[in-house]
Amino acid sequence: MAVQAQVKSLGNIRRQFEPWNDPAERPLIEVAGVTKRFGTFTAVDDLSLGIYRREFFALLGPSGCGKSTLLRMLAGFEEPTSGDLRLEGQSLVGVPPHKRPVNMMFQSYALFPHMSVEKNVAFGLKQDGMAKSEIADRVAEMLKLVKLTPFAKRKPQQLSGGQQQRVALARSLAKRPKVLLLDEPLGALDKKLREETQFELMDLQFELGLTFVIVTHDQEEAMVMADRIALMREGRIAQVATPAVIYEAPVSRYVADFIGNVNILDATVESRSDGRLRLAGPGGAIEVETPLALKPGAKAGIAIRPEKMRIGRDRPAGAVNAFEGEIYDIAYLGDVTLYVVKLRTGELMRATVINAARGIEAPLTWDEAVWLSFAPDAGVVLVD
Numbered sequence: 001m002a003v004q005a006q007v008k009s010l011g012n013i014r015r016q017f018e019p020w021n022d023p024a025e026r027p028l029i030e031v032a033g034v035t036k037r038f039g040t041f042t043a044v045d046d047l048s049l050g051i052y053r054r055e056f057f058a059l060l061g062p063s064g065c066g067k068s069t070l071l072r073m074l075a076g077f078e079e080p081t082s083g084d085l086r087l088e089g090q091s092l093v094g095v096p097p098h099k100r101p102v103n104m105m106f107q108s109y110a111l112f113p114h115m116s117v118e119k120n121v122a123f124g125l126k127q128d129g130m131a132k133s134e135i136a137d138r139v140a141e142m143l144k145l146v147k148l149t150p151f152a153k154r155k156p157q158q159l160s161g162g163q164q165q166r167v168a169l170a171r172s173l174a175k176r177p178k179v180l181l182l183d184e185p186l187g188a189l190d191k192k193l194r195e196e197t198q199f200e201l202m203d204l205q206f207e208l209g210l211t212f213v214i215v216t217h218d219q220e221e222a223m224v225m226a227d228r229i230a231l232m233r234e235g236r237i238a239q240v241a242t243p244a245v246i247y248e249a250p251v252s253r254y255v256a257d258f259i260g261n262v263n264i265l266d267a268t269v270e271s272r273s274d275g276r277l278r279l280a281g282p283g284g285a286i287e288v289e290t291p292l293a294l295k296p297g298a299k300a301g302i303a304i305r306p307e308k309m310r311i312g313r314d315r316p317a318g319a320v321n322a323f324e325g326e327i328y329d330i331a332y333l334g335d336v337t338l339y340v341v342k343l344r345t346g347e348l349m350r351a352t353v354i355n356a357a358r359g360i361e362a363p364l365t366w367d368e369a370v371w372l373s374f375a376p377d378a379g380v381v382l383v384d
């Protein structure tokens, strides 16, 4: 199936999926006040979180923020220092990894090099003492699922990186875990294969009706695949929300800055009326729509995504948020062009323009005087 058709079909069904907004739903996985210390270092800090059945959940954050430690505690490779982890209401604390209805897939895949694809997939089932005929059926089913049936007799090194990744996936799914934990599962694949595999993973997760928890430091990957993202910072959660909410309504500078590109203007509140805040910013007055009721004199950051910033040679008629500057840098990226504009006051701001037409007449060029502007509903007020 074409990738676009897949996305469309997923999107249509996915649109209704938001159990976290349903008070009658109970999370499948509950992380309740979990802390993990290594000596005096706190890797996970009093963290609470619910993950729902059939959810594709991403743990995202910079290196060292504790996301792998949290995943390893779900798998049973680490135990919490305090707090509880529950699956379907039952505590997992003290339950050894192989007795948990969860399975973990690692970045390195950890395939056995001397075993064929089918033996690799059968390995865990054999260890569990499953009957031979049943193993054969299950392995065949799994290889079909990941489209590797013709490769059953090959050794891992006779496969491409993407195929090896699918063997690892088939092996992790063979025991039919309720939850699959994936630690940077696509880390070893090149960009193009990664993108393809992202859609395959999403399809598979959806078809099987499984719950996936994925660890990644790649925000784009999390945005593409996850129903919800937990962005972590120093062992805590900075925000848990859908990709769209994380992107469009970040709760702090940290979140706004981590996901995508962002301009942040430091401003001081002057007044509030009609759902709008009026602030004094570096390049002049700023007006933004916000439910936040901040007092005059309060400091706030106004975040504006580069694609919501308009750029042009003339001051836009009627624009409330307009700033004069000159073009400081230009990055032509093919699909979009990124302009870095230096405001009169010295701040560097970014604006992206989609290259919808081939070739641009009289493109903006270096050192040219320009106006940047944005609509009052394009700015997000950040107090943290």
Ligand SMILES: Nc1ncnc2c1ncn2[C@@H]1O[C@H](COP(=O)(O)OP(=O)(O)OP(=O)(O)O)[C@@H](O)[C@H]1O
Binding pocket: 038, 041, 042, 043, 061, 062, 063, 064, 065, 066, 067, 068, 069, 070, 217
């Ligand atoms: N066994 C351990 N002993 C001591 N410190 C540890 C141990 N495991 C993890 N840590 C520390 O805990 C912190 C969180 O580690 P963790 O692996 O969870 O981070 P991460 O967010 O997954 O990062 P990365 O993306 O680099 O894997 C790190 O500072 C790490 O050094």
